[in-house]
Structure formats: C-alpha cells, structure tokens
Amino acid sequence: MRMKAGARLAATLAAGIAALGFSATSALASTTHVLSHGSAATANSWTATASMSTARATPTATALSNGRILVVGGATAELYDPVAGAWSPAGTLSQPRSGYFVAVRLADGRVLAAGGQYTASAELYDPATNSWAPTGSMRVGRDSFTGTLLRDGRVLVVGGNSLNGVQASAELYDPATGRWTLTGSLPTPRWRHTATLLPDGTVLVAGGISSVGPSWPRAAERYNPATGSWSQAGTTTTGRADATATLLGDGRVLLAGGDNPSGLASAELYDPSTGGWSATGSMTSVHVPGIAVLLQTGGVLVAGGANAQTGDVYSPGTGTWTATGPLVDPYLQDSAAALLPNGQVLYAGGSRTACGYVCYYEVYANAELYTP
Numbered sequence: 001m002r003m004k005a006g007a008r009l010a011a012t013l014a015a016g017i018a019a020l021g022f023s024a025t026s027a028l029a030s031t032t033h034v035l036s037h038g039s040a041a042t043a044n045s046w047t048a049t050a051s052m053s054t055a056r057a058t059p060t061a062t063a064l065s066n067g068r069i070l071v072v073g074g075a076t077a078e079l080y081d082p083v084a085g086a087w088s089p090a091g092t093l094s095q096p097r098s099g100y101f102v103a104v105r106l107a108d109g110r111v112l113a114a115g116g117q118y119t120a121s122a123e124l125y126d127p128a129t130n131s132w133a134p135t136g137s138m139r140v141g142r143d144s145f146t147g148t149l150l151r152d153g154r155v156l157v158v159g160g161n162s163l164n165g166v167q168a169s170a171e172l173y174d175p176a177t178g179r180w181t182l183t184g185s186l187p188t189p190r191w192r193h194t195a196t197l198l199p200d201g202t203v204l205v206a207g208g209i210s211s212v213g214p215s216w217p218r219a220a221e222r223y224n225p226a227t228g229s230w231s232q233a234g235t236t237t238t239g240r241a242d243a244t245a246t247l248l249g250d251g252r253v254l255l256a257g258g259d260n261p262s263g264l265a266s267a268e269l270y271d272p273s274t275g276g277w278s279a280t281g282s283m284t285s286v287h288v289p290g291i292a293v294l295l296q297t298g299g300v301l302v303a304g305g306a307n308a309q310t311g312d313v314y315s316p317g318t319g320t321w322t323a324t325g326p327l328v329d330p331y332l333q334d335s336a337a338a339l340l341p342n343g344q345v346l347y348a349g350g351s352r353t354a355c356g357y358v359c360y361y362e363v364y365a366n367a368e369l370y371t372p
Helices: 010-019
Strands: 033-034 040-042 045-049 058-061 069-081 086-097 102-105 109-113 122-126 131-135 146-149 155-158 172-173 181-182 194-197 205-207 220-226 229-236 243-249 253-256 265-273 277-278 290-292 302-303 310-315 320-326 336-339 343-349 351-355 359-363 368-369
Touching: 010 155, 040 045, 040 368, 045 320, 058 102, 069 109, 069 122, 069 336, 069 343, 086 122, 102 146, 102 343, 146 194, 155 205, 205 229, 205 253, 243 290, 253 302, 290 336
Parallel strands: 058 336, 086 131
Antiparallel strands: 033 040, 045 368, 058 069, 069 086, 102 109, 109 122, 122 131, 146 155, 155 172, 172 181, 194 205, 205 220, 220 229, 243 253, 253 265, 265 277, 290 302, 302 310, 310 320, 336 343, 343 368, 351 359
C-alpha cells in the first residue's frame, strides 16, 4: 500500500494557508455550518455530496485559483464546484494517468500532471480553456514519487520507482520552457516517501522504502534549490512509508501514520530550526494509505485507509488527535482530498477490497465533505 499522490501536495496547501495568516487552535469548533449549496452540516462530521461521473482508483485533487477542485485519474478529469456542490468535465488527458502520479498547481494557475505507471510523460491543464496539452517528458519514468512547487516556480520531482528500480534521481521542471533537467540525486534512493516545502524554500524528504538497507530508512534529507544539492535532515523516530507530511503554521512538519510494514498510528514533528525530530501524540486510528489536509483552523485532518471508519484531526497547540465523526464511505484507500475556500474538505474517489466467498476490488466515484 502507499500514500496518495494528492497527499503529497499537502505541503503546498499548507504554505498557502499559512500565508493567509490562519493560526492553530487547540480544539475543534462545535457549531453547525451551512454548506455553500444549501444543506446543513454538524461540526467535525462528514456529509455526502454529488458523486463524480467516473470512478477513480488513485486520483489527485488540486485546488484551483477559482475555488474549484480539479480531480484527475484515468483518461479524464473532473471539476468540483463547491458553491453548486456539483461536478463538470475537465477535459481528456493526452495520456491516461494511473498508478501513483503527481499533480502540481503552477504559479500561473495551470496544473502539471506527470508520471504514473513508470511513464515519463507530462502534460498541463489550463483552467482558462478547460483543456490539456502535452509538455516535456521527465528524464526518468516514475511511479510513487513526489512533486513539489518551488518558490521560483519550478517543480522538483524526487525518487520513486521505475523500470530500473528504486530511484535516487531528482529533476526540475521549468514551466517557462516546458523542459526537465536533472538535479542532485538523493543520498538515499526511496519511493513512497514524502516531500515538504519548508519556509526557507528548501524541501524536506522523509520516509519511504529504499532499495538499500534499512528498507524503511529513518534518515531524512533536505534539498537546496540554490545549489541543487542535498544535506542530512536528522533521523525520524520511526521509519515509515505511505506517511502523510504537512507543513504547520509555525514552520514545523507533521509526519503521521504510514507503515513499517504494519500500519502505524504514531506521528512525529520535524523542527527546521533545530533539524531534529520528536514524537507527538498518536492518531486514534491507523490510516494507511491516508491523506492529510491542513485546515483553516491550523489543525490537520488525516483520513482514509483500509481500517479507518473515521478521520483524525491534529491540534498543534496540544499535540493531540481527535477522532472525527464516521465517514459516509469508510475503509476507502487512495482517495483524493483538497481544502475548499469555505474551510470544508472535499474527499473523493478511491478503492476498497471487499471479501465474501471471494475478494474483489471496487473503485468508487463517491465524494463527501468534512466540516471542521
């Protein structure tokens, strides 16, 4: 199992929310909210919203500058309108995206989709025309890697699995030219890891699975875009793959869950000022693979996983987790999630393995909303 690509975009969402000046709170709100499309929702609860037109197994969800959410997976994409609570088509991709690819919103509002199923191809979604167009291909075909928007507008992709094995390589995409160039390689090859843009513009890479011992590396690494090189970034308390990583409002990074190889409920914090890792409170449920979203309250929602009926919300002020109400569709894996302008979270798609006399794989078009 592995972490959703959309979850790896949590760091980008976190940076945007922090820039808006939201601060952390130590408790969840206890009020009732009215949804943009008219229905009511109780705080810390999940409510159903319209389903997508297509079931998607490993989608990504990207918040656009117009407030809509772009969900990509397979040969097509869809847009969720939080005001209407409805979906609309978002064009056909030049190449179907399956497996674990990345989707990154660029500084100009377009969205870069790259990789998946060991392909090196990439393409761009333009919200102005609601269409896709090919762009330059990566130097390496990758699956289960990370994509991070840098301060200078370029996109850094790191590691992953390829037809040649686990990757230590990294490369940069330049939207101005549509080209990719190799940059410094990771000291530790890894896939199913996390990547987080830090306040100083460097990128923290942690967790994952390596092709060299130990299989679940605890060593973290930091990329400097100015030099194109990597440096050590401390040692995590636990080796973990498929974890979620979220930049908090105070600049620390929350690394939560994952597996090693069994599911983990534990979490830890990275402090860029000291370069050290420390344990924090454990989640009430195991979320593997889970997805994380930084809330407008400053807390972090983690949801999803084959054994999870609820989500978990982390309070940076207390270092503790609170279980959410039950999901409308529990036990889903590899769903996509994104923060809406009104503070709710859209949670869509994913898959589940159901077993009776035989086991079978189900893919979902369902979507629901979390209200903090």
